Amino acid sequence: MFKAVIGAEKLKDSIESISTLVDEAKFKITPEGISVRAVDPANVAMVSFDLAKDAFDSFEATDGELGIDLTKLNGVMETADKSENIELELDETAHKLVVRMRGLAYTMSLLDPSSIRKEPKVPTLDLPARIVIRGEDIKRAIKAAEKVSDYMSMGVKGDVFFMEAEGDTDKVRVELAKDQLIDIQPAEAKSLFSLDYLSDMSKILGKANEVTIDLGKDYPLKIKVKIAEGHGEVSYMLAPRVESE
Numbered sequence: 001m002f003k004a005v006i007g008a009e010k011l012k013d014s015i016e017s018i019s020t021l022v023d024e025a026k027f028k029i030t031p032e033g034i035s036v037r038a039v040d041p042a043n044v045a046m047v048s049f050d051l052a053k054d055a056f057d058s059f060e061a062t063d064g065e066l067g068i069d070l071t072k073l074n075g076v077m078e079t080a081d082k083s084e085n086i087e088l089e090l091d092e093t094a095h096k097l098v099v100r101m102r103g104l105a106y107t108m109s110l111l112d113p114s115s116i117r118k119e120p121k122v123p124t125l126d127l128p129a130r131i132v133i134r135g136e137d138i139k140r141a142i143k144a145a146e147k148v149s150d151y152m153s154m155g156v157k158g159d160v161f162f163m164e165a166e167g168d169t170d171k172v173r174v175e176l177a178k179d180q181l182i183d184i185q186p187a188e189a190k191s192l193f194s195l196d197y198l199s200d201m202s203k204i205l206g207k208a209n210e211v212t213i214d215l216g217k218d219y220p221l222k223i224k225v226k227i228a229e230g231h232g233e234v235s236y237m238l239a240p241r242v243e244s245e
Contacts (some may be wrong), residue, residue, distance in 0.1 A: 001061060001064075001090065001092070002029050002060070002062075002064065002088070002089065002090040003030045003058075003059075003060045003061070003088070003089045003090070004056045004059045004060070004061070004064070004085075004087075004089075005056060005057040005058045005059075005085050005088075006056045006057060006084070006085065006086055006088070007057065007083075007084075007085055007086070008054055008077065008081060008082055008083070008084050008085065008086050008101070009042050009082045009083075010081040010227070010228040010229070010232075010239070011035050011077065011080075011086050012077050012080070012082075012189060013204065013207065013227050014049070014051055014227060014228065015070055015073055015074055015077060015236050016042060016074070016170045016203060016207075016233060017204045017227060017234040018038065018047055018048070018049050018070060018190075018234075019070040019074055019199075020073070020200040020203060020204065021038060021039075021045050021046075021047050021214070021236075022038045022039075022040055022041075022047070022049075023066065023069070023070055023071050024067065024069050024070060024071075024111055024115075024116055025038045025067075025068055025070060025116065025125070026038070026066070026067055026068075026113045026116045026119065026130055026201055027065065027066040027067075027068055028065055029061045029062075029063065029064045029065065030055070030061065030063050031054070031061055031062065031063070031203040032052065032053055033049060033050065033051050033052040033054075033055070033059070033087040034049075034050075034051045035048075035049060035050045035051070035179060036048075036049040036120070036141060037120055037122065038117070038120070038147045039117065040152030040197075042196060044194065044238065044239050045197050045237065045238045045239070045240075046120055046122065046236065046237040046238075047235070047236055048105060048231070048234070048235045048236075049123055049232065049233075049234050050232060050233050050234075051227075051228060051231065051232040052232065053230045055139070055228040055229070055231035055232050057085060057215065058093065064090075065113040066097065066110055067110050067111030067112055067113040067115065067116050068097070068110065068111065068114070069107075069108075069109075070087070073108065076106045076108065077100055077211075078100050079104065080102075081102075081120075082100055082102050083128045084101055084139040085101075086100070086101050087099070087101070088098060091107070094107075094239040095109075095110055095111055096101060096108060096109055096110060097183065105241075114167075115143070122237070123220075123237070125214070125219065125220060125221060125222060125237075126144060126217070126233045127189075127214035127216045127217075127222060128185075128187030128188070128189060128215075128216055129155075129156040129184075129185060129186060129187040129188075129189035129214070129216070130183075130184070130185040130210070130212065130213070130214050130215075131156065131181060131183070131184050131185075131209050131213045131215070132160045132181060132182040132183035132184070132210055132211070132212050132213075133161070133176065133181055133182060133195055133210075133213065134155070134182065134204045134207050134209065134210070134211070135207055135208035135210070135211050135225070136206060137176065137180075138163075138205055138206070138211055138213075139202045139206030140174075141163040141174040142163075142195065142198050142202045143198055143202075144165075144166075144172045144174065145165035145172050145195055145198075146165075146189060146195050146199060147161065147170075147172065148165050148166065148167035148170040148171060148172050148194065149165040149166055149167045149172075150194065150196070150204055151165065151192050151193065151194060151195060151241055152192070152193055152195050153165070153190055153191065153192045153200060154165065154189075154190070154191060154193065154213070154215055154221065155189050155191070156184070156186050156187060156188065156215065157188075158176050158186065159177060159178040159186050160176065160177050160178075161176045161181060161184060161213075162174065162175045162176075165184065165195070171212045176185065179205065182210055183184060187214040188217060188219060189200055189216050189217055189219075190215075191215060191216065191217065191218050191220075191221060191226045191240040192241045192242075193221055193238055193240055193241065193242055194238070196239050198238070201223065201236055201238075204211055204218045204225065204227070204234060205223065205225055207229070208225040209225060209228065210225070210226070211225050214222045218240055219236050219240060220238060220239050220240060221236075221237070221238045221240070222235060223235065223236045223237075223238070224236075
């Protein structure tokens with residue numbers, strides 16, 4: 001059983017935060033809320049998504065799994081106004097999800113959860129450097145880096161967090177000192193990442209007041225934001241591109 005009402009903007013942000021990496025996902029439903037763990041087809045990035053029942057105007061659920069085509073659900077949400085409420089209800093007999101908004105009712109076929117890639121195990125990483133940055137600052141750096149390269153390195157030197165991209169002829173470097181960041185836990189760190197992935201993630205990161213970044217030396221990046229007015233959390237893990245000597 002699953003029946004819930006949520007603001008359209010919260011739902012849109014939630015779907016977008018997952019669909020930046022995967023086209024379909026297995027939603028784990030419990031009486032306490034919804035969670036998703038998914039890895040992209042290339043095994044380069046992972047998303048962990050949690051939305052508490054407090055994010056909803058109303059929420060009734062029993063334990064279960066829903067296989068959802070995110071491309072289809074994103075398409076449905078395009079007709080919703082930011083300010084309206086969306087009603088979601090599982091039709092268990094037909095195994096479909098009914099999405100209602102302002103007089104419209106979409107009945108969406110669900111995917112068989114067993115046909116979706118198995119949930120990944122979230123690795124435990126001990127990343128020494130932590131940076132808390134404004135979402136708009138990281139989005140700006142990613143946008144600038146895209147103009148010169150397909151990759152961007154992130155690192156910490158002293159009390160300074162830097163993001164750098166180097167192309168054949170041009171170079172971009174953004175440096176943010178301690179007083180320009182929300183917080184920094186300095187440690188020696190530098191890794192290189194694909195801008196394709198960072199650019200997709202920045203659509204969600206750019207809206208956040210605070211983005212927490214955990215970094216190491218040639219280690220995966222862990223990046224975390226709160227969504228749905230603090231009632232939800234999305235974290236991404238992105239494998240580095242290790243440069244050959």
